[in-house]
Amino acid sequence: MLDIKMIRQNETEIKRRLATRGVDSRTVDQLLAADQRRRELVVKTENLRQQKNEVSEQIAQAKRNKQTAADEISQMKQVGQQIKQIDEELKMVQSNVQDLASRLPNLPHPSIPIGPDEDSNVEIKKVGTPKKFDFEPKPHWEIGEKLGILDFERGAKVSGSRFLYYVGLGAKLERAVYNFMLDEHEKDGYTEILPPYLVNAASMYGTGQFPKFKEDVFQIQDQDLTLIPTAEVPLTNYYRDEVIPNEKLPVYFTALSPSFRSEAGSAGRDTRGLIRLHQFNKVEMVKYCRPEASYDELEKMTVNAGNILEKLGLPYHIITLSTGDMGFSAAMTHDLEVWIPAQNTYREISSCSNCEDFQARRAHIQYRDENGKLNFVHTLNGSGLAVGRTVAAILENYQNADGTVTVPEALRPYMHGIDLIK
Template sequence: MLQLQAIREDKEAMVSALQKRGIDARTLLDNVLGLDEKRRAVQTQLDTVLAESNRLSKEIGICYKSGKPQEANVLKEKTADLKEDSKKLGEDLNHVAKELQDLLYQIPNVPHESVPSGNTDEDNEEVFKEGDIPKLNQEALPHWELAKKYDIIDFELGVKIAGAGFPVYKGKGARLQRALISYFLDKNTEAGYTEIQVPHLVNEASGYGTGQLPDKEGQMYHITADDLYLIPTAEVPVTNIFRDVMLNGADFPIQYTGYTPCFRREAGSYGAHVRGLNRLHQFDKVEIVRVEHPSNSYKALDKMVEHVKSILRDLKLPYRILRLCGGDLGFTSALTYDFEVFSTAQDRWLEISSVSNFETYQANRLKLRFKDENGKSTLAHTLNGSALALPRVLAGIIENYQTPEGIKIPEVLVPYCGFDSIK
């Protein structure tokens, strides 16, 4: 959530920056400032009424001590009127404050100055590419055909049990899935991230804290009886550990990693680009989350990018990195780098990680602050990234490592799998 003080001080700069997202935010920001002025005016009125009420209460006490009960009774009638006024003003204040909060929730984060303008993924900027794209034989198959051929993933069985987008991993497919999770967690902990296990359900406050609500409400599974949401990513419960928390400057950097299943209702389109593992309702992901001092958050973002690079180098998968344009940027992000692995059998790039800096946007919603060296309360910066999302990584491995004899296993995963090929 954008900070009110920043809007007051830099409204024109924000209007200009948000145009990168294809948004004309002038009216929204003007409405925010108008409501803020109204809120402050009502607060001033309320403070005045409460101060007058306190003053009269003291006078009433003096009147009784001085033997002037009639004067005291007159003053008591005035305080009763003031009490009604303060009650009404308090209700007005709460109403305006909620209206202001709801409006602020509708405004996305301001893009970082390096974010390119644009409206679609075609406007994203490729900033890095690495790895050789393997040359497959003419009989090479996409991963959904390989999964069926080697009986390692059963999509039809998943449909029977739950519906489309809920695959069943079998035999060596399940072991490979487990190997990837363990390998990702080990890589992350070796890099200084503390492993953590978190709930797979969150409350509404957590959804608002990290920005999934109200923006992505339709993409989340909602358990109405308990008013809980299945998590779309571990980012939500891990980052909400710090909701309503006051840190010290010495606490930075804070680095967590965690594995969770993820649940998303978003799959709704059809075609080869969403077949198999390309888009699922339930999938596994290992996440990295950082809470940083504002002066260090972009250095931390660069470190996260380098860390994900190291994982893909170990897996020997061809990949590229995109700096997302304003129109493709997530609602809460100031800057996002997308990692994509090349699927040779599908002849297309598959997104396998997003690494983002949210600056103070999530921290303002979370009320996540720290005491700086001068003892001043300051909003922290939050960051997160996939390290990595499993479905498309698995698809890339299955497709790029296929041979006429079977599917090879990346060398780094063999100790985790206990086998070096699927035949």
């Protein structure tokens, strides 16, 4: 959440920067008008309370002097009624301010490209060279189905579209991939966490999914619980409403979890294969750090994600997302996109984002600096990686003309020495 005081003091600049994210300036005007009314009511009720205290003292003095205080008592009742009415309005206005503020996205970092969509993203690095096949490369779903390791048909029968079964060496490959990722992140200093897969609304609010993106998730009916769309939610909320000791910073967490997404608005996109599912595994990285370190930490996190792809021998590139393509809570995002031969293009496999203090304000996560002052931490998150998309990239990049798939060398210890899926 953005600091309302900062918005008041920098109205023109805030409107300009939010406009690059598609926010109408009238939305900011509505917020500032509601905030102005809130502050007016606060002053009114404080003045009335002071007046009530003064009248109460007059009544007490009259009683001590055994004098009548009928007028003062009547006045105090009127003031009390006014306070009650103002408090009721103030409660509604404060709720409106909170709701309007919670729907504003984070401010984009001044250095990122400005544009309405993915066409404005900028490539900053390319790693590896796509393999030239001497046969027509097949899509990963066709490879997996022919090998008997991916079963989309029975997944759809049991759960619906965009679900599947991993079978035999398919399940073993998926497990090898995420265990490899977790081990690599541990080497990079991340503490492994096994988080809850159901979280409450306060946690979804803390990371920015609620209230704006409720249609993108699966909620448990009649309960304040939501299936996590990413382990970012429970990992970032680990320190919600807490003060992290300064000496603990930075904190690095990693977790494997399933991710559940309704994929609202994506009808017709990637209807086949592992790219866009309702349930998929993902290894997540989350960091908490001091503000002055967060952009260095973003670069390190991007390197950590890229390290996985390089050790798996998968070509990829890194792009910086434009203002119009970036996630709601992010101030800057680097996407890693892996090469998918059958589509002859790069597809997203990781988003590494610096959210600055946006999530920390929503979740009230602070640290105390050397002078004893409380400050909000900066939070970062990144996929390290989306496991299903990594499996898809392996199947396509390591496919052979005879339909077999070579297992990347880095995964063979996790596959008990198996070097070929056939």
